[in-house]
Amino acid sequence: xxxxxxxxxxxxxxxxxxxxxxxxxxxxxxxxxxxxxxxxxxxxxxxxxxxxxxxxxxxxxxxxxxxxxxxxxxxxxxxxxxxxxxxxxxxxxxxxxxxxxxxxxxxxxxxxxxxxxxxxxxxxxxxxxxxxxxxxxxxxxxxxxxxxxxxxxxxxxxxxxxxxxxxxxxxxxxxxxxxxxxxxxxxxxxxxxxxxxxxxxxxxxxxxxxxxxxxxxxxxxxxxxxxxxxxxxxxxxxxxxxxxxxxxxxxxxxxxxxxxxxxxxxxxxxxxxxxxxxxxxxxxxxxxxxxxxxxxxxxxxxxxxxxxxxxxxxxxxxxxxxxxxxxxxxxxxxxxxxxxxxxxxxxxxxxx
Amino acid sequence: xxxxxxxxxxxxxxxxxxxxxxxxxxxxxxxxxxxxxxxxxxxxxxxxxxxxxxxxxxxxxxxxxxxxxxxxxxxxxxxxxxxxxxxxxxxxxxxxxxxxxxx
Numbered sequence: 005x006x007x008x009x010x011x012x013x014x015x016x017x018x019x020x021x022x023x024x025x026x027x028x029x030x031x032x033x034x035x036x037x038x039x040x041x042x043x044x045x046x047x048x049x050x051x052x053x054x055x056x057x058x059x060x061x062x063x064x065x066x067x068x069x070x071x072x073x074x075x076x077x078x079x080x081x082x083x084x085x086x087x088x089x090x091x092x093x094x095x096x097x098x099x100x101x102x103x104x105x106x107x108x109x110x111x112x113x114x115x116x117x118x119x120x121x122x123x124x125x126x127x128x129x130x131x132x133x134x135x136x137x138x139x140x141x142x143x144x145x146x147x148x149x150x151x152x153x154x155x156x157x158x159x160x161x162x163x164x165x166x167x168x169x170x171x172x173x174x175x176x177x178x179x180x181x182x183x184x185x186x187x188x189x190x191x192x193x194x195x196x197x198x199x200x201x202x203x204x205x206x207x208x209x210x211x212x213x214x215x216x217x218x219x220x221x222x223x224x225x226x227x228x229x230x231x232x233x234x235x236x237x238x239x240x241x242x243x244x245x246x247x248x249x250x251x252x253x254x255x256x257x258x259x260x261x262x263x264x265x266x267x268x269x270x271x272x273x274x275x276x277x278x279x280x281x282x283x284x285x286x287x288x289x290x291x292x293x294x295x296x297x298x299x300x301x302x303x304x305x306x307x308x309x310x311x312x313x314x315x316x317x318x319x320x321x322x323x324x325x326x327x328x329x330x331x332x333x334x335x336x337x338x339x340x341x342x343x344x345x346x347x348x349x350x351x352x353x354x355x356x
Numbered sequence: 357x358x359x360x361x362x363x364x365x366x367x368x369x370x371x372x373x374x375x376x377x378x379x380x381x382x383x384x385x386x387x388x389x390x391x392x393x394x395x396x397x398x399x400x401x402x403x404x405x406x407x408x409x410x411x412x413x414x415x416x417x418x419x420x421x422x423x424x425x426x427x428x429x430x431x432x433x434x435x436x437x438x439x440x441x442x443x444x445x446x447x448x449x450x451x452x453x454x455x456x457x458x459x
Binding site: 031033034035037038040041042044055056057058059061062065066067 | 380381382385389395396397398400401402403404405408421422423425426
């Protein structure tokens with residue numbers, strides 16, 4: 005190889021690594037100088053090229069301006085290193101068995117840590133960083149008594165309305181607390197989801213078998229439980245709080261927003277709500293209990309096919325149809341002019 | 357010798373040479389590649405990175421024969437870093453030596 009070829013190739017490989025024009029001309033200048041001195045010392049261009057080495061390899065050692073490429077962390081790195089990443093917009097996680105804990109980070113970084121009794125129980129653990137996406141996957145295989153084993157995936161996430169969190173646990177639990185994020189979506193097949201002190205645009209929680217507990221959440225909420233319970237306290241939504249359940253109980257206290265409840269079988273209890281526009285409560289089989297909602301502004305629709313609807317306080321019934329086959333009662337709040345509609349096919353309506 | 361291993365000790369070698377006197381790229385690369393089996397081209401990206409980390413600074417100096425040359429000078433921070441690297445290296449070597457000595 006001769007000097008010009010060496011310089012051309014070096015330039016080509018530097019360009020392909022997105023090194024800036026300015027830096028390329030500086031680097032090539034360094035090599036020009038190297039050739040110049042070598043030739044003065046009586047070496048041939050070919051000799052100099054040979055001792056400099058392969059232009060591709062040389063170019064590789066210069067820092068690239070390109071965004072970091074896809075980065076993988078393997079099992080032992082995740083377990084031991086507690087690695088940190090910045091500039092992430094979406095965090096996804098997937099864990100088959102164990103608990104996920106998501107807490108606030110004290111700095112601007114996302115911290116990932118896997119706490120496990122015995123490393124052998126982890127079949128595979130990877131964290132992949134691709135641009136602004138962090139993707140964590142943990143595959144656990146507890147041998148024998150799983151109840152004695154522990155596997156906790158702990159994520160510390162900084163407060164940011166730019167960050168979204170999306171995750172899934174097959175068997176285990178998810179605990180999310182003290183976070184301000186853009187979007188949170190949490191799925192647990194068998195187990196519980198707990199969300200405490202959260203501010204977000206949307207908070208989605210989905211459990212097949214188990215319970216969802218939500219406390220102090222300022223976000224639009226959508227929760228689905230196939231079998232289990234939903235317990236919500238101090239929930240406030242710009243738009244909607246939407247709860248769906250096949251079998252189980254729903255208990256809510258201090259609710260603000262538009263409330264939509266669809267319960268197939270179980271009891272629904274609502275205490276101290278302030279629904280902005282509408283509350284739409286449907287229970288196929290089960291009771292509806294509604295307590296002290298004098299602050300509400302909108303319409304309440306409560307419906308059960310089989311069960312009891314109970315109200316106490318603050319209700320002033322303005323018209324009543326004694327004939328329940330027509331199944332409608334219109335009621336009014338004591339200190340408001342808003343309407344409540346509720347109906348029952350089989351069961352009682354008690355108003356105190 | 358393993359390439360990664362060599363790359364690890366190169367900054368220490370470069371700082372060691374520059375601690376004695378300022379030097380230019382050609383000379384640094386030939387001095388180091390004479391002792392350690394690395395291609396001369398390896399030194400240039402390293403020098404650039406060390407400059408960015410403020411371990412060395414550069415200046416141009418007229419030469420007798422041709423155009424001015426880019427000289428590298430160790431910085432205060434570079435001297436400090438050099439001492440740390442040397443200490444680490446000595447400690448590491450004595451530990452390895454203890455492990456491998458036969459008696």
